[in-house]
Amino acid sequence: MSVIPTFALAPFASDWRASRGRLFAEPPSPTRGNFQRDRDRIIHSTAFRRLAHKTQVFIALEGDHFRTRLTHTMEVAQIARALARGLKLDEDLAETTALGHDLGHACFGHAGEEVLDACMGAYGGFDHNAQTLRIVTKLERRYAEWDGLNLCAETLEGLVKHNGPLLRPDGGPTSRYEQCGISAYIMEFxxxxxxxxxxxASAEAQCAALADDIAYNAHDIDDGLRAGLFAPDDLRDVPFIRALLEEIAARHPGLETPRLIHELTRRVITRLVEDVFAESEARLAALKPDSPRAIARAGAPVIAFSAEKWRDLQILREFLFTRMYRHSAVLPVWKNAQKIVSGLFSHFINRPQDMSEPWGALALARDEAGRARVVADYIAGMTDVYAAARAKTFLGDEG
Known part of the structure; x- marks a missing residue:
């Protein structure tokens, strides 16, 4: 007898009972739906645990209160679940997509990914969404009967294309992939x-994508302020944030800085979530989708920011790019991270036996391109601390 609770969902919500299934058939669980099982498998994976020791953007400044990939992922999952609940979608699928969306990120955040992509330029490049797919279908080696996590097709779709389709209807790559091309592994799988x-992707996966945007914009403000990279008054250059600061000042005059930062961060999240609800409800009302397939074939996202809020976010991102991501205190960290990753890549390409097993044996058994991909898998899976330690061992002062 099943003890899985059921809730009334919108007709366009994903239904775990109607899942397209898994690559390797499994008997159903009497206590968990398909998407719940996927969520649990991601949480218990090695790749998920490693997120605790990978930086969110690339800041490795002193202090232990800045976000890691894991804390960011948990925040994204909370927002994704809230969006899904408000829109009567499947909360488990939204949460699952959010929990898995960053599994493929390399060590040292965007700095590590950028240089690893450059190192792999002659071998198909490096893309974190493709790496996530590699992890959940190939690199996690935990189960007796298969490699990977054997996730549902709907979960895999969400992890690969939560930011939108990869192909146009005519079969060509969408604009995002026109220059770099689509990962060979994605096409192979x-x-x-x-x-x-x-x-x-499903409306639930779209919730996860918007939750990611909301979380990293709000929390980059939080981390940047706490790190002293900019001051609250500097954010008055961003109209959306200026209005929130004025609202806080009117309600709480003379508020001490730590509380001001928190009040600002929570208001940013609230306003963005409210905007997504309003815009998404309007789009859904206009589309009148009667099934998940109608969402997939809508021709545009149904979960989205309003045009006004999207413009606000572009202004905010420009501010963060200049005042945080390219700050003089951050650039040396970025450059050192790139030096470590590129140095390790060169070293392991030439001496694959220095990788821990089974990676060394796997690399030695491959041709040049195959060896490079094994090295990329190995480095991408490293935590920041482990990568720095390997660099010290094998590169010495050069690392």
């Missing part, structure tokens, strides 16, 4: 499990 790369 698509031949095994149809990920419907020309369609939009």
């Amino acid at each position: 698509n031949g095994i499990v149809d990920l419907k790369l020309e369609e939009y």
Whole structure:
């Protein structure tokens, strides 16, 4: 007898009972739906645990209160679940996509990914969404009967294309992939499990994508202020933030800085979530989707920011790019991270036996391109601390 609770969902919500299934068939669980099982498998994975020791952006300044990939992921999952609940979607699928969306990020945040992509330029590049797919379908080696986590097709689709389709209806790459191309692994796996790369992901996966935008914008403000990279008054250059600061000042005059930072961060999240609700409800009312397939074939996202709030976010991102991501205190950290990753890549390409097993043996058994991909898998899986330690061991002062 099943003890899985059921709730009334919108007709366009994903239904775990109607899942397209898993690559390797499994008997159903009497206590968990398909998407709940996927969520649990991600949480218990090695790649998920490693997120605790990977930086969120690339800041490694003194102090232990800045966000890691894991804390960011938990914040994204909370927001994604809240969005899904408000829109009567499947909360488990939204949360699952959010929990898995950053599994493929390399050590040292965007700095590590940028240089690893450059190192892999001759071998197909490095893309964190493709790396996430590699992790959950190939690199996690935990189960007796298969590699990977054997997740549902709907979860895999969400992890690969939560930011939108990869292919146009005519089969060509969408604008995001026109220059860099689509990962060979995604295309290879698509031949095994149809990920419907020309369609939009579920509304639940779209919730996870918007939750990611909300979380990292709000919390980069928080981390930047706490790190002293800019002051609250500097944010008055961003109209959206200036209005919130004025609101806080009127309600709480003379508020001490730590409380001011928190009040600002929570208001940013609240306003963005409210905007997504309003815009998404309007889009859904206009579309009148009667099934998940209608969402997939809508031709545009149904979960979205309003045009006004999207413009606000572009101004905020420009501010953060200049005042945080390219701050003089951050650039040396960024450059050192790139030096470590590029140095380790060169070293392991030439001496794959220095990688821990089974990575060394796997690399030695491959051709040049295959060896490079094994090295990239190995480095991408490293935590920041482990990568720095390996650099000290193998690169010495050069690392």
